Amino acid sequence: MSVPTVKLNRGIHVMHLFYKIDRLRWETIGASECKQSLSKLEALTQANNAASNPRLVSYANVGGKADLGFIIYAAQLGEVSKIHHDLELCFPAGTLEKVYSFLSVTELPEYVSTEEDVIQSLEKEGLQKGTEPFNQKLEAAKKRQTEYEQYRLYPEMPDWEIMGFYPMSKRRDGNDNWYMLDFETRKKLMAGHARVGRKFAGRVTQLITGSTGIDDWEWGVTLMAHQTDALKEIVYEMRFDEVSARYGEFGTFYINLRLSPADLWEHLRL
Numbered sequence: 001m002s003v004p005t006v007k008l009n010r011g012i013h014v015m016h017l018f019y020k021i022d023r024l025r026w027e028t029i030g031a032s033e034c035k036q037s038l039s040k041l042e043a044l045t046q047a048n049n050a051a052s053n054p055r056l057v058s059y060a061n062v063g064g065k066a067d068l069g070f071i072i073y074a075a076q077l078g079e080v081s082k083i084h085h086d087l088e089l090c091f092p093a094g095t096l097e098k099v100y101s102f103l104s105v106t107e108l109p110e111y112v113s114t115e116e117d118v119i120q121s122l123e124k125e126g127l128q129k130g131t132e133p134f135n136q137k138l139e140a141a142k143k144r145q146t147e148y149e150q151y152r153l154y155p156e157m158p159d160w161e162i163m164g165f166y167p168m169s170k171r172r173d174g175n176d177n178w179y180m181l182d183f184e185t186r187k188k189l190m191a192g193h194a195r196v197g198r199k200f201a202g203r204v205t206q207l208i209t210g211s212t213g214i215d216d217w218e219w220g221v222t223l224m225a226h227q228t229d230a231l232k233e234i235v236y237e238m239r240f241d242e243v244s245a246r247y248g249e250f251g252t253f254y255i256n257l258r259l260s261p262a263d264l265w266e267h268l269r270l
Helices: 033-047 076-088 116-122 133-151 183-198 228-240 262-266
Strands: 013-021 055-062 068-075 096-106 161-168 204-210 217-224 248-250 254-258
Touching: 013 076, 013 217, 033 055, 033 076, 033 262, 055 262, 068 076, 068 161, 068 228, 096 217, 116 133, 183 228, 204 228, 217 228
Parallel strands: none
Antiparallel strands: 013 068, 013 096, 055 068, 055 254, 096 204, 161 217, 161 248, 161 254, 204 217
8 A cells, every 4th residue: 555645845743642441451461462562552653763753752641531651753744643543553442532633744833933033143342244243143043953953854853851741722712712812912922932931941842833624722721840830830931921821722731650672561561
């Protein structure tokens, strides 16, 4: 069977998956089948362990909403589909129950600063266009922008201890309709929103993926952290920002521990 090659003009596909284990069914399988299942999952994650993509990362969900969590990163849509099905085939039939799935793509923000924005900012600082200090700061800004675009489009997410995920959309309700605001107003609001997020640099790594027209929400938010309170604090502070307080709508939150397949088996006593 030939699977169509479907890629993005820039960026990659990302899928979040959460499952429960049917314990009654699991108890019916033998020790050898259990060990074989683990070996298959270890082989699959090893085969998809690139820094950016293709990549399959495993987690243990905390809180009872699920048992297992996975993130798939892949350039081609068909790759995502194949890894997804290969993942489910690692487990004996009837032992997995899908709780939630979310398909999205990496993208650049609509409100990203342009070169003209940077030039205007430098001129407001009193720097004169064409001078050495101006050119140095402009080149530094361009370098930061290139690195930022690479991170947003081809992320290399850290293996930190905690992964939090939730979907979100912008509200479209009467006077609180995000899409009825003009571009400059939205850009200004998002700039303030971004400043809140930057306060948590080193404590929280964020990945925002787009899902408009792809899944039921408009964005997926993935947060990596070393401590639970960092996740709580960033979401709490964001709630006071107008972008969230007035225009944000949020889905279910999933909190997860980063575990290798072998550690996942031990943690869940499979």
